[in-house]
Amino acid sequence: MAKKISKKDIAQLLKTWSQQFTVLAPSRASGVAEMAEWDGKDTSFLDWYRNTTVPPKASFLPPMEEMFRFRKGEEGYQVEPPSSNGQRQLLFGIRPCDARAMAILDMTFEDAYKDPYYLEKRKNTVLVSLGCTNPCESCFCTSMGTGPTDASNVDIMLIDIGDGFLIEEVTDKGKELVTQTKGLKAAPKSDEAAAEKSRETSYNKVVRQLDTKGIKDKLLASFDDEEFWEQTAAKCISCGICTLLCPTCYCFDINDETDKGEGTRFRSWDSCGFSVYTKMPMENPRSEKWRRVRQKVCHKYEFYPMAFDVIACTGCGRCIRLCPVNWDITQVIESVPTKVKGAK
Numbered sequence: 514m515a516k517k518i519s520k521k522d523i524a525q526l527l528k529t530w531s532q533q534f535t536v537l538a539p540s541r542a543s544g545v546a547e548m549a550e551w552d553g554k555d556t557s558f559l560d561w562y563r564n565t566t567v568p569p570k571a572s573f574l575p576p577m578e579e580m581f582r583f584r585k586g587e588e589g590y591q592v593e594p595p596s597s598n599g600q601r602q603l604l605f606g607i608r609p610c611d612a613r614a615m616a617i618l619d620m621t622f623e624d625a626y627k628d629p630y631y632l633e634k635r636k637n638t639v640l641v642s643l644g645c646t647n648p649c650e651s652c653f654c655t656s657m658g659t660g661p662t663d664a665s666n667v668d669i670m671l672i673d674i675g676d677g678f679l680i681e682e683v684t685d686k687g688k689e690l691v692t693q694t695k696g697l698k699a700a701p702k703s704d705e706a707a708a709e710k711s712r713e714t715s716y717n718k719v720v721r722q723l724d725t726k727g728i729k730d731k732l733l734a735s736f737d738d739e740e741f742w743e744q745t746a747a748k749c750i751s752c753g754i755c756t757l758l759c760p761t762c763y764c765f766d767i768n769d770e771t772d773k774g775e776g777t778r779f780r781s782w783d784s785c786g787f788s789v790y791t792k793m794p795m796e797n798p799r800s801e802k803w804r805r806v807r808q809k810v811c812h813k814y815e816f817y818p819m820a821f822d823v824i825a826c827t828g829c830g831r832c833i834r835l836c837p838v839n840w841d842i843t844q845v846i847e848s849v850p851t852k853v854k855g856a857k
């Protein structure tokens with residue numbers, strides 16, 4: 514039988530889980546909404562939270578991360594990896610779109626190559642999702658293979674049933690945690706019916722739709738349509754927000770900080786939207802803005818589908834609602850020409 518928890522008991526639930534995990538929950542303490550270590554009492558996010566501004570990818574690929582320290586000795590450099598405390602973390606409240614983004618990132622960080630920093634955090638994390646009841650106007654998740662209560666990529670899903678949540682145990686990890694957790698009540702059939710109604714209502718609230726049929730081939734055919742890409746990029750100011758805060762973007766830069774023969778190598782988020790991106794021994798191959806905007810769009814809607822058979826966009830809508838000049842990826846995708854300009 515399914516279990517439930519009252520909203521007034523969420524603080525107690527998080528306290529219980531805090532004994533085993535570092536619990537992260539939605540927080541505005543830093544001034545922007547993000548997943549941050551739970552302070553042991555505040556559950557006001559249950560009222561204000563729609564989604565975080567900083568995507569939960571930051572808990573796996575932090576904006577800045579130490580890779581290792583090094584020191585020059587008599588026999589060359591000695592390298593010291595960062596110490597791992599093996600601490601398990603629990604992300605409470607991740608939205609289904611962002612959980613899907615993690616599954617998309619796994620394709621790069623686990624399948625294409627093995628990124629030890631990312632994988633260790635991924636392995637040690639339990640994802641507990643809060644189904645979304647109040648999607649933003651900019652959200653189009655239901656067009657991107659997910660939805661406000663999609664439980665596919667999480668361990669436990671909580672569905673809002675008014676004064677509480679119905680608990681869906683999704684993975685073995687999730688089942689084990691629910692079984693161990695004391696104080697959860699059995700949900701009567703009427704709660705399961707309420708959850709079904711809640712799911713339906715949430716899906717109906719996602720009003721923005723995007724038709725992505727054939728988009729990979731359309732982008733391939735339009736790759737050299739300079740006029741289209743120049744128009745598409747015209748108002749972009751290359752601030753990088755849409756990439757840095759996109760839950761599926763993962764570009765990073767690597768730098769060393771050194772002092773007297775010792776130092777630290779760290780990586781930090783980067784954006785293909787910046788003119789200095791990949792400015793290594795040679796020029797940035799995308800010196801014009803339209804080439805960088807094309808890269809951003811094509812990487813998600815053409816190159817990722819070619820490599821992994823999935824579009825690397827979850828429809829979370831951050832790039833639309835956070836763009837300072839109202840650039841809108843759904844309008845771009847809808848306006849990609851169906852034929853190459855000038856083709857017979």
Ligand code: SF4
Binds near residue numbers: 750838839
């Ligand atoms: S957020 Fe808007 S202005 Fe900034 S890089 Fe993205 S599209 Fe350009």
Ligand code: SF4
Binds near residue numbers: 755761825830833842
């Ligand atoms: S491209 Fe935009 S809508 Fe798609 S996942 Fe990234 S931020 Fe979200």
